[in-house]
Amino acid sequence: xxxxxxxxxxxxxxxxxxxxxxxxxxxxxxxxxxxxxxxxxxxxxxxxxxxxxxxxxxxxxxxxxxxxxxxxxxxxxxxxxxxxxxxxxxxxxxxxxxxxxxxxxxxxxxxxxxxxxxxxxxxxxxxxxxxxxxxxxxxxxxxxxxxxxxxxxxxxxxxxxxxxxxxx
Numbered sequence: 001x002x003x004x005x006x007x008x009x010x011x012x013x014x015x016x017x018x019x020x021x022x023x024x025x026x027x028x029x030x031x032x033x034x035x036x037x038x039x040x041x042x043x044x045x046x047x048x049x050x051x052x053x054x055x056x057x058x059x060x061x062x063x064x065x066x067x068x069x070x071x072x073x074x075x076x077x078x079x080x081x082x083x084x085x086x087x088x089x090x091x092x093x094x095x096x097x098x099x100x101x102x103x104x105x106x107x108x109x110x111x112x113x114x115x116x117x118x119x120x121x122x123x124x125x126x127x128x129x130x131x132x133x134x135x136x137x138x139x140x141x142x143x144x145x146x147x148x149x150x151x152x153x154x155x156x157x158x159x160x161x162x163x164x165x166x167x168x
Contacts, residue, residue, distance in 0.1 A: 001025065002032045002135050002160050004062045004087065009033040010129035017052060019045050019073070022157030032134055040073070049077040056080075062087060068094040075100045075108075086110040135161045141168030 001018060002025070008016055009032075018034035020026045026037045038048050050057055057079035063071045066088030074084050075096070084106060101108060124130040137160045140148045149162050 001062075001064045002028050003130070004064060005029055005032050005034050006130045006135075007124070008060075008062075010124050015052070017049055017058065019049075019070070024158035025160070028134075028137075028160060032131065040069075045073045046076045053079070057082060059083070060085060064088055066090050068092075068096075071096060072100075075106065078106055080104040080106065082106050084108045087112075136163045138162045139168070140164055142166045144168075 001020060005016055005018060015036070016034045017036045017038060018026070018029040019038045019040050020029055021039065021041055026039060029037050036052055038045055057077050059079060060083045061074035061078045062085045063074040064087050071084075071086065071088075071094055078084050081104070086108065087110070089112075100106065121130065125132050137158065138148070138152065140162060142164060145164055149164060153159050153162060
């Protein structure tokens with residue numbers, strides 16, 4: 001999510017609304033540029049987003065969690081003719097009411113990881129529009145990649161990006 005926030009900010013988004021259940025990630029979302037951060041456990045996410053967009057919804061919603069409630073909230077919080085961008089890898093099928101696209105002429109696109117965008121990302125980091133160091137929450141050695149890397153990312157919502165240094 002935090003990489004998406006920085007990328008949308010670099011692309012010129014005028015208002016960035018982040019939705020996150022983890023208190024740690026909500027704080028990081030604020031630090032990297034989200035204007036509004038919503039805890040979906042405390043409020044009606046779609047209504048809150050519509051309240052902040054004069055009832056219209058956002059132009060673009062990025063789905064980064066890979067679970068059915070978030071994709072449907074992303075769809076419902078996107079304005080008519082808006083775009084929903086799926087970045088997630090899905091472990092289970094999701095039920096998506098297609099009329100939420102058809103009746104409002106919304107679009108859905110998807111992208112997998114960082115496919116074909118390395119030169120642009122490197123340039124954004126080089127010119128300071130993306131602060132990559134703010135996304136690194138932990139440094140580990142290669143021997144710790146399973147326990148301190150993969151397991152930490154799946155078990156702890158406080159981890160964003162873990163940097164692996166083969167020299168450690």
